[in-house]
Amino acid sequence: MITKFFASGGALDKAIPGFQARQPQIDMANAVADAIKHESQLVVEAGTGTGKTFAYVIPALLSGKKTIISTGSKNLQEQLFHRDLPLMADAIGFTGRVALLKGRSNYLCIDRLNRQVLESHDVESDPTLLTQLVKIRQWSSSSKSGDFGECDDVAEDSPVIPLITSTNDNCLGRECPSYDECFVVKARRKAMEADVVVVNHHLFLADLAIKETGFGELIPEAEVFIFDEAHQMPDIASQYFGQSLTSRQLVELAKDIDIGYRTEARDMRQLQKTADRLQQAAFEMRIILGDPGFRGNWREASQTPAVQRELTRLSDALDLTYDVLKLALGRSQLLDTAFERAATLKAKLKRMADTSITGYSYWYECTPRQFSLNITPLTVADKFKDQMAEQKGAWIFTSATLAVDENFTHFSHRLGLEPKKQFSLESPFDYNQQALLCVPRHLPEPNSYGLANKLVALLSPVIEANNGRCFFLCTSHQMVRELAEGFREKLNLPVLAQGETTKQKLLNEYLAHGNALLVATGAFWEGIDVRGQALSCVIIDKLPFTAPDDPLLKARIEDCRMRGGDPFAEVQIPDAVITLKQGVGRLIRDTKDKGALIICDNRLVTRHYGAVFLRSLPPIPRTRSVEGVSDFLSTINNITVIEDDNQHSEA
Incomplete structure (x- = not known):
């Protein structure tokens, strides 16, 4: 039944230009359909390029059951709602209703806007604040959603936004004079009536934990729960159950x-x-x-x-x-x-x-x-398990990074899952031809004095030879600052550093330059999709173990010890493996991408646990030679230039 939609000449092939049927995608779609049919739990690791979005959306739309799809970020949420879902709905003739629901901090609160406008007429008030408020009020009169994501007059990080949005604490509810026009109420009403609702993990888990008025009534009605970027779920759940x-x-x-x-x-x-x-x-x-x-x-x-x-x-x-x-x-x-x-x-x-x-x-x-x-x-497994038992239905979890050394225990245990089926899908990328992994020789020990200066000296020639086009992913803000300073002295290329402007502006600048080095931490390890040779080198400063003094890590270590487990093997290594897989995943995003990955940590080859990390990564050819990386990058860059020249001459 499901297979025919994905097959060559099927509905998706006819409706979507360039669509290609892939066996791993079909396998996942069939597993999702089976989980929905039998109301069971399913865990699927789907590497980049397997087309997991199509593989879970198509069975959900065809099931006719009320479905909640939860994503890891607002960006992915909007992409799914505005681009992917309409495309697939048209392809298979789905006529049901689809709704987008965000947290209340994304919607304008009319009452708080009116109060702020009144307040900003005060003698002591900032006149620029009033100007912004007037612009927002003009936009609100024509907006149907009140979603700031659709308002061009206000920056995403504008300090005015918290003043004119409500929180669960300060919302006046039905007592609000603007209740009938409330954008949050309208969004939730649409979600209540929809067949498919797209939310994000923070909103879903906040609701699960506190049964917030309005949205709290939505979840019991759903029969299918799908979580994309599911590797984020355990940590976010910990926040909301506390x-x-x-x-x-x-x-x-x-x-x-x-x-x-x-x-x-x-x-x-x-x-x-x-x-x-x-x-x-x-x-x-x-x-x-x-x-x-x-x-x-x-x-x-x-x-x-x-x-x-x-x-x-x-x-x-x-x-x-x-x-x-x-x-x-x-x-x-x-x-x-x-x-x-x-x-x-x-x-x-x-x-x-x-x-x-x-x-x-x-x-x-x-x-x-x-x-x-x-x-x-210390653990959310029991609470999350209770919620799943109460809601019943199908619970489907997918991400590019769930397994550690082909084992899903780490992820499933943290959420109390008992999946009927769990498996990994093979990526369609030919890593043997598309990538090279280097763990350089003669590296200083992680955390050693002057590490940043040594990495700058060692890797500047590679970055220069590649004409920038490189992400340097770090495990701390301190390392970001030290490396950015060092590379700015050494390189004649643009060096961008996280923290100096917003994430989106930084990414736009990186793409606009075309020859930049971007030095970043946490926010750039995942959720960034740079395709083609705009990003052909990813460098990672060291294995991303969480700082040992982190109180959340300490708590999980304590919990593991209480259960008689080995915290290093069961908590610290799996966490670091998942994070490393996310960082590595920034490099190859398409079948035509090529690039080099450099991990500056000897422990990958000198410690016994290094093998766990290497076995968990894609099958990329390995070298210890930094010069070998420069040769590889030079080769792929020459091939790209020749291909571009051929395309221009054909045109």
Whole structure:
């Protein structure tokens, strides 16, 4: 049944230019159809190029069952909804309804926009803020979705967005004067009525964990749950099955109280005073927690006298906020909602202060302006398993990186899965001809002094010979900074570094230059799709083991030990293998791509566990010679030039 749609001369072949039937894709489509039919669990590792999107979407559309498809990112979510789904629906004649649903922070809140416009007329307000708000209000009058992804007048990272979107904490719900026009309500209504709903993991798991009003009613109605980029699920699930208290929650509460005072309760000056005190207490806590970009052990930190003093100050500020807001009850819906939030945050802070409850990891994280206090369960397997049992239906998990040494235990165990079937699909790429892997000789030890300078000296000739067109993926922000500085002194090529602008702008700059080196960390290890010779060299600074002092890793190690396991073999190595596979996957994205991969870590060949990493990677020919890499790149670049010349002469 399914096979005929994928076969040569079938519906997809006729409707989609350049479509080619691939046996691995057909195998996956049949397995997905079988899982849907029998309401079972399925885990599929589908390497880049196998066409996994078609392989799960076609059976879902043909099943006639309500389906939720969850992706790893908003970009993939939008690509699936706007490009892939319409293409496949047309090809097979699917006439059902499809909806896109994002988290509420992606949608304009009309009530908060109106309040901000009113507030921005104040003498002390920034005039550029009012200009932006007016532009957004003009856009909102013609927008059907209210989705900022469709608004060209506001940047994705604009500071105005948090001011005019709602959170689960501050939404007024049915009491909101703009409820009937609410874009979030409209989006959820569409999702309720749709046959296929495209969400992302953060939204899906937030809903699963808290049964948020509106969307919480959506999931029980679904019969098929499909997760693309499923390797991200365990870590995201850990966030949502735990608890967190952030300075942003406290500051936003303070700002709303101040707006309530300015617009609806000007006779209650104490509202402004308590808002200022709460904001100051949040700021003082951020300062006392130390350097930005740091994850620390909250259980230990909360016992220090300095942090305990700030905890008391923050608790007192929240108590005062609660008491003052209680006096303002009935004056304004905004202040009534703020009172409920203050009560919730008081309870959260009390829970954060009690680190004696076992079975959880207690940790904190700082950015330059924010902090978050977090309680994360050591394992989410039982909770996720319970949710699957409650929802029933088919549960399908797929990604290019799920297996470690051809074994799925690491992934399945973390989510409590008991798949009826799990397998890997062979990639259509000819890695033997398309790629070369180098682990250079005479490498310094990872983390050794002056490592960045040595890597700059060793690899500059390769990068220059390739005329840039290279990603250097690092395991820390510190290494990004040191390498960027070193390469800028050494190379006559554009050197771009993550952190100097947004991810999308950085990628656009890289492509525009055509001869750049991009030095980056986390965000560029996955979800980046650069095809052709624009990216023909990927360098990785070392095996991506999570820092041993990371509190989440410590928690999982503790859990593994409690079960009598070997944390290094069962937690640390599998995590690093999955991350490495993601980084390696940036290189070959198409059957015509060619390129070199350099991993600057001797442990791949000197330690016994190096074999696990190598066996988990695609079958790429290997060398220890950096000069051999330069020769390989020179050869493929010459071939590309000849092919381009031939195409021009034919044209």
